[in-house]
Amino acid sequence: MDEYLRCQDILVSFGGVVACNKLSLTVPRGKIVGLIGPNGAGKTTLFNALTRFQSYDSGNVYYEGRPVDNRKPHHMVHMGMARTFQNINLFRDQTTLQNIMTGAHSLMGDPFSAMYWLPAARRREHEIKERAIEIAEMLSLTTELENEVGNLPYGYQKRVELARALASKPSILLLDEPVAGCNDDETRELKELVFKVNREMGVSILLVEHDMSMVMQVCDYIYVINFGANLAEGIPDEVRANPEVIAAYLGVEDDE
Amino acid sequence: MTEAPAKMTATVVAEFAERREAVNSLKRRYLRQDFIAAAVLLAIALLTPTLPIVKGWMLSQASLVIIYVIAAMGVAILVGYTGLVSVGHGGFLAIGAYTSALLTKHFGVDMIIGMIAAMFVSAFIGALLALVFLRLSGAFMAIGTLGFAFFVGTIVNNVPLFEGRDGILLDDNVILGIKIGDFGFYYTSIISLALITLFVYCVVNSGTGRAFMALRDSENAAMASGVNRLLYRVLAFTISAGITGIAGALNAHIVNYVSAEVYADIWYSVDILMAVVVGGAAILIGPYLGGFFVVMLPFFFEQLADFSFILKGVVLIIVLRFAPAGIGEILLRPFQIARSRKLRAAAGSKVD
Numbered sequence: 159m160d161e162y163l164r165c166q167d168i169l170v171s172f173g174g175v176v177a178c179n180k181l182s183l184t185v186p187r188g189k190i191v192g193l194i195g196p197n198g199a200g201k202t203t204l205f206n207a208l209t210r211f212q213s214y215d216s217g218n219v220y221y222e223g224r225p226v227d228n229r230k231p232h233h234m235v236h237m238g239m240a241r242t243f244q245n246i247n248l249f250r251d252q253t254t255l256q257n258i259m260t261g262a263h264s265l266m267g268d269p270f271s272a273m274y275w276l277p278a279a280r281r282r283e284h285e286i287k288e289r290a291i292e293i294a295e296m297l298s299l300t301t302e303l304e305n306e307v308g309n310l311p312y313g314y315q316k317r318v319e320l321a322r323a324l325a326s327k328p329s330i331l332l333l334d335e336p337v338a339g340c341n342d343d344e345t346r347e348l349k350e351l352v353f354k355v356n357r358e359m360g361v362s363i364l365l366v367e368h369d370m371s372m373v374m375q376v377c378d379y380i381y382v383i384n385f386g387a388n389l390a391e392g393i394p395d396e397v398r399a400n401p402e403v404i405a406a407y408l409g410v411e412d413d414e
Numbered sequence: 415m416t417e418a419p420a421k422m423t424a425t426v427v428a429e430f431a432e433r434r435e436a437v438n439s440l441k442r443r444y445l446r447q448d449f450i451a452a453a454v455l456l457a458i459a460l461l462t463p464t465l466p467i468v469k470g471w472m473l474s475q476a477s478l479v480i481i482y483v484i485a486a487m488g489v490a491i492l493v494g495y496t497g498l499v500s501v502g503h504g505g506f507l508a509i510g511a512y513t514s515a516l517l518t519k520h521f522g523v524d525m526i527i528g529m530i531a532a533m534f535v536s537a538f539i540g541a542l543l544a545l546v547f548l549r550l551s552g553a554f555m556a557i558g559t560l561g562f563a564f565f566v567g568t569i570v571n572n573v574p575l576f577e578g579r580d581g582i583l584l585d586d587n588v589i590l591g592i593k594i595g596d597f598g599f600y601y602t603s604i605i606s607l608a609l610i611t612l613f614v615y616c617v618v619n620s621g622t623g624r625a626f627m628a629l630r631d632s633e634n635a636a637m638a639s640g641v642n643r644l645l646y647r648v649l650a651f652t653i654s655a656g657i658t659g660i661a662g663a664l665n666a667h668i669v670n671y672v673s674a675e676v677y678a679d680i681w682y683s684v685d686i687l688m689a690v691v692v693g694g695a696a697i698l699i700g701p702y703l704g705g706f707f708v709v710m711l712p713f714f715f716e717q718l719a720d721f722s723f724i725l726k727g728v729v730l731i732i733v734l735r736f737a738p739a740g741i742g743e744i745l746l747r748p749f750q751i752a753r754s755r756k757l758r759a760a761a762g763s764k765v766d
Contacts, residue, residue: 211637235640247638249631259621260628264640266621269649273622283621304757326640 161223162187162330162362163208163239168217170203177203179386180217185330190356190363192377192394194370196406200386201366202244205334208364209241210234236264240328242319244335244366250308254299254318257307258290261325265289286325293321297351313344320351330362331355337369345372352376374398382406447749451742452611452698459604463597473596474668479709480603481664485682486689486701487610488657493687494695495618496650497630498548502559504682505566506655509536510662512570515582515672525587525594525667529606532663533656540655544648560680567678581673584666603664610657615698617653626650658686688726692733694740703741 163185170178178200185191195201206212208219210231219226221237229237240261249257265286266272271279294300297317302310307318316336323331336352337345349372355361356376367373373380374394382390382397384406390397397403462468462476485507492498513535514528523531547558570576586593594602617623625646628636637643666672676682685708693704711729712722737744 209638211634230642231637232640232642235638241638243634243638247632247635249628249635251631252627256624256627260624260636260641261639263621263625263628266625269622269625269646272620273617275616275620279620286621322635322639 160186164220165208166218168204168207169215170207171215176386181383181388183381185362185364188360188362189378190376192373192380193366194373195383199383202334205332205366209332235326238329240323240326241332242323242334246315246319248307248315248319251306253304254307255290255303257318258293258321258325259286261322262286262289264326290325293324297321313340328361332364334366335368337372349376447746448698449615455699455702456608463600473600477600477603477668479706480607481661482689482709483701483705484607484610485658485661485686486705487614488654489686489690490695490701492650492654493690495623496626499556500559501556501687502563502683503658503686504680505563506536506658507662507665507682508566508570508677509539510659511666511672512576514663515584515666519582519584525589529660529663532659536659537652537656541648541652544651548647563680563683571674571678578674581671584670587667606660688730692730694742697742700740700742
């Protein structure tokens with residue numbers, strides 16, 4: 159099976175506003191797929207629909223070929239899908255280590271053996287901690303493990319969120335604007351991390367991003383949406399040359 | 415010339431950072447120091463009856479403190495660690511009290527069996543109610559739980575089984591066929607509290623507790639981490655109700671009497687919640703300090719009679735203003751600051 163995640167004809171409307179009008183896309187195994195579009199194109203709504211944070215009026219989402227339309231967000235994590243948020247969503251008063259360990263919640267097992275400290279559960283707890291520290295090392299967060307994330311600089315928080323998502327051993331990772339608001343250095347770092355996660359850990363990635371240079375450099379395949387509809391798709395060079403995409407991003411000249 | 419101001423700025427910045435860190439650490443777990451402090455308080459409680467000033471009815475006053483601490487422990491799981499507010503835990507106290515009272519009265523069971531039964535019945539009803547309440551959010555849930563407390567009050571007032579305001583008079587407390595008396599009761603309460611404290615420590619320092627706190631701090635991030643929101647909230651509510659149920663059973667046996675006059679009132683609910691807020695909700699010693707405060711304040715200011723309610727209110731306001739995370743948090747803050755200093759020093763030496 160080469161497709162990991164696929165959605166077909168997703169329709170989301172808020173009252174009279176149609177945010178996603180029959181959107182479809184496919185994320186193949188082991189690839190980095192980009193999802194771009196101007197502001198308000200429905201990227202994040204589609205993203206939330208894929209991770210089941212947003213319910214949709216019609217259409218289907220398939221994960222590894224099976225429909226997952228009735229699943230809750232936490233089911234998706236247990237099935238191997240992890241996500242980050244556009245505006246950072248972290249446990250601000252908890253330390254980096256606690257944040258990453260919470261990310262590994264799906265590896266914890268049942269809550270009852272965990273809360274009674276049964277030996278098997280303690281072993282798993284230990285493994286979760288080691289895994290969290292490993293991930294922190296990979297994302298160079300080791301020095302911040304005991305610090306509260308609310309006190310960390312923005313770029314660090316972005317990395318903690320990525321670490322939290324990676325802690326669940328995902329096979330597909332959905333990143334919602336990972337470099338939004340980052341400076342050039344932070345952007346470069348995160349770009350390398352995305353590559354590393356994809357190539358070394360074999361995680362498929364769906365990336366929503368505004369930063370065009372990043373999208374063009376890291377993505378294997380790109381979907382462009384505009385006004386809630388599929389506008390174009392293809393490998394980066396095709397998308398870059400597509401006149402409709404250029405029009406959507408830069409606007410068309412009016413003939414007066 | 416330029417060095418001095420720079421140094422001063424650095425000091426100010428460092429100091430500011432420190433203060434900010436102290437404020438930010440409101441909701442964090444103190445792990446070891448907290449556990450040790452709770453153990454110390456338990457040891458003090460263990461030795462209390464041996465003090466020469468404690469005699470006669472003061473022992474039952476001390477038992478009452480322990481009962482409140484247990485009830486507050488239950489509420490703390492919900493309010494402090496899971497971020498849900500319940501104003502109706504007096505209802506679970508009543509359920510625990512009547513469960514144990516009816517069982518010991520009509521079936522002559524051991525007090526311990528009564529307590530365990532109280533825990534299970536209360537936890538079960540808590541689980542059912544959680545499925546209803548958790549559909550409400552924030553303040554609506556608080557009002558819903560308040561409604562539950564009134565509901566329980568009306569039931570015990572009007573259903574013949576509970577004998578309304580006449581109440582149910584119980585025989586002397588018996589454990590394993592032995593009458594335990596005041597001392598025995600006190601130590602039964604202490605042992606219960608010790609076990610419950612250990613249990614709560616285990617819960618909040620496990621993946622389960624992490625899931626609770628995740629839901630408290632950011633629902634979206636919790637769900638994105640795979641936390642089943644409904645399951646963990648119901649679980650927290652169930653644990654919370656069960657622990658408060660044990661306190662209820664003890665509360666019935668301390669005076670060997672249960673009556674609607676006492677349990678139909680919502681003051682229990684308010685007092686337990688106040689104990690948690692004043693002592694500190696997300697730390698182990700919070701319920702200890704809060705329980706002591708709520709029971710002993712009217713005792714110390716006996717002359718004030720009903721005006722001690724006003725005093726309680728004033729203290730509550732002061733605490734909320736100056737120590738929103740509770741008195742316990744202030745006591746533990748020095749450890750926290752020392753720890754962050756050590757961390758910063760360690761980080762600094764790495765940079766050098």
